[in-house]
Amino acid sequence: MSTTLLNCGYVPLVDSAPLIVAQELRFAADEGIELNLLPQPSWAALRDLLALGHLNVAHMLSPMPTAMSLGLSGPPAQVDALMVLSANGTVIGVSSMMADAMRAKGWHGGFTDPEATAPPMLEALNRPLRVGVPFPFSMHRLLFEYWIRHSGGAPDMQIITTPPPLMADAVSSGELDVFCVGEPWGSVAVSAGVGELILPGVAIWAQAPEKVLAARRVWIDDNATSVSCLMRAVSRAARWLDQPENRVLAIEILARSAHLNLPVSAVEHALAGRFATRAGGPPVHVPDFVRFFDRATNFPWRSQAAWIGEQISHLTGIDRSHAIEVAQGTMRPDSYRMHLGPLGVDMPGASAKVEGALAHSTAVASTKGQMILGPDAFFDGKTYDFTPVK
Amino acid sequence: MKIAVVEPDPERAREIIDALTEDGWEDVVVLGDVIGLARKLSALNPDLVLIDLANPSRDALEQVSAASDAQSRPVAMFVDHSDDEMTQAAVTAGLSAYVVGELQPERIRPVLKTAIARFQMMNQMRLELEAAKQALVDRKTVDRAKGMIMRARGIGEEEAYALLRKTAMSQNRKVIDVAQALLTASDLLS
Numbered sequence: 297m298s299t300t301l302l303n304c305g306y307v308p309l310v311d312s313a314p315l316i317v318a319q320e321l322r323f324a325a326d327e328g329i330e331l332n333l334l335p336q337p338s339w340a341a342l343r344d345l346l347a348l349g350h351l352n353v354a355h356m357l358s359p360m361p362t363a364m365s366l367g368l369s370g371p372p373a374q375v376d377a378l379m380v381l382s383a384n385g386t387v388i389g390v391s392s393m394m395a396d397a398m399r400a401k402g403w404h405g406g407f408t409d410p411e412a413t414a415p416p417m418l419e420a421l422n423r424p425l426r427v428g429v430p431f432p433f434s435m436h437r438l439l440f441e442y443w444i445r446h447s448g449g450a451p452d453m454q455i456i457t458t459p460p461p462l463m464a465d466a467v468s469s470g471e472l473d474v475f476c477v478g479e480p481w482g483s484v485a486v487s488a489g490v491g492e493l494i495l496p497g498v499a500i501w502a503q504a505p506e507k508v509l510a511a512r513r514v515w516i517d518d519n520a521t522s523v524s525c526l527m528r529a530v531s532r533a534a535r536w537l538d539q540p541e542n543r544v545l546a547i548e549i550l551a552r553s554a555h556l557n558l559p560v561s562a563v564e565h566a567l568a569g570r571f572a573t574r575a576g577g578p579p580v581h582v583p584d585f586v587r588f589f590d591r592a593t594n595f596p597w598r599s600q601a602a603w604i605g606e607q608i609s610h611l612t613g614i615d616r617s618h619a620i621e622v623a624q625g626t627m628r629p630d631s632y633r634m635h636l637g638p639l640g641v642d643m644p645g646a647s648a649k650v651e652g653a654l655a656h657s658t659a660v661a662s663t664k665g666q667m668i669l670g671p672d673a674f675f676d677g678k679t680y681d682f683t684p685v686k
Numbered sequence: 687m688k689i690a691v692v693e694p695d696p697e698r699a700r701e702i703i704d705a706l707t708e709d710g711w712e713d714v715v716v717l718g719d720v721i722g723l724a725r726k727l728s729a730l731n732p733d734l735v736l737i738d739l740a741n742p743s744r745d746a747l748e749q750v751s752a753a754s755d756a757q758s759r760p761v762a763m764f765v766d767h768s769d770d771e772m773t774q775a776a777v778t779a780g781l782s783a784y785v786v787g788e789l790q791p792e793r794i795r796p797v798l799k800t801a802i803a804r805f806q807m808m809n810q811m812r813l814e815l816e817a818a819k820q821a822l823v824d825r826k827t828v829d830r831a832k833g834m835i836m837r838a839r840g841i842g843e844e845e846a847y848a849l850l851r852k853t854a855m856s857q858n859r860k861v862i863d864v865a866q867a868l869l870t871a872s873d874l875l876s
Contacts, residue, residue, distance in 0.1 A: 338744035369748070432748055456724055459742035471722045 414447035480562030831865035
């Protein structure tokens, strides 16, 4: 049997795990494909190579397909998300100086209370906050700006794109007051003694699509067989990753393979959702810190894309309904149902939901009877229904 | 033309500077420390940025180009393996990025030439577009002023325009400025 080689770009972060596991545990080989895993030094490099067709598929920040399809980022290209690769997994931290200033304004630490954390953060400095994010179009930035805007915060903050491995240095040299980053880079800043973690991203939105598996629409349309094999392999890898009994092995595979180049402890903290929020502090456990499969995490909800589109219109000033329409078009539940239905993956009845409506885990109708969704609440309890009014 | 080279390795930075100087580009600044890169670049405001494709700080440039005019500031990049097909694809796609083989001076030159030529072409197009847009806006303003004169004086279009032009000439101003002043005055009085 011949094997199809797929050029697969990724940025070496813990949440690229489904692709690494799909290749290393031979889920890909079982489907007759091989993932040529190509690490990329930056999101911009990965984006450009995908747009130019040098990568077939890529591990991508969830807002990137929308930004690319809107022509806001790099060479314009119609890029779609085949599936969500992971939910959540980011942290927000502040410089040590900022943490002290927040304590002076009545901040009591803790790691789970966005409403009590925003006021002392906004009052801490007498100048606009300088906020580090990994990319202009990242869930990190969307969540942070959403949190600030919905806490009555000043819109005049300065967003500074900073590669995650440089985040701790940028904080220590005084370039940043706040940093939004995926693990292990938040913990790196903490153990270097330059900052403290104040919130996990999951506290702002309980089910935020963080990374997606993206490809150009023309490639998806022309390569149905490869797309099917790829999605089946990645889906099986994601399910394997979310089974608690596999965690120890997953950490070993991720840390030992050449793909990530991260120490075991860094991978372990991220997968277990266990952090010290300040140097020498006791570890805090964050449930659902990162999720790969359960609660229909991989399903490309059109409503999640719509929320992303709405936030991008806030950031860039482009027309809201246009942004939402383009964003919704980049999520491909049609392809997901077609390729993963036969594998026995449970599917929700609808392809859009009211985002933020589930404060707790809830059973909903699915192709196999019932599936558990949620929680997917926003910190401020708001809900987002993007279904057109008829 | 001011060129910023983002390169932490002093040896490589020197090679690039040498190649640039040899070709007559003297206004070159090296940024070795990437912390605060976006801020430094904004302050420097270079016409061209050179960065290794493998440099993770590439993402920091995204913001600089978004903040200014992405099309007016080309970013040229170096990778260790050259791929002419990709260079061509990048140029065709309108990407402000150029890829070249190992950092050999003789490889840098053609890439720089392409990048700069492209920069000048894009800049020219941008200027022309702006001029066209401005002309359209100006015409609307002149048309409104003309209409106002026609109604106020009960005269025809040609006569109204002649009056505008005569006033402009006698005051040594442009027609558009007189038209604009008329509209402003009328807005104030209405």
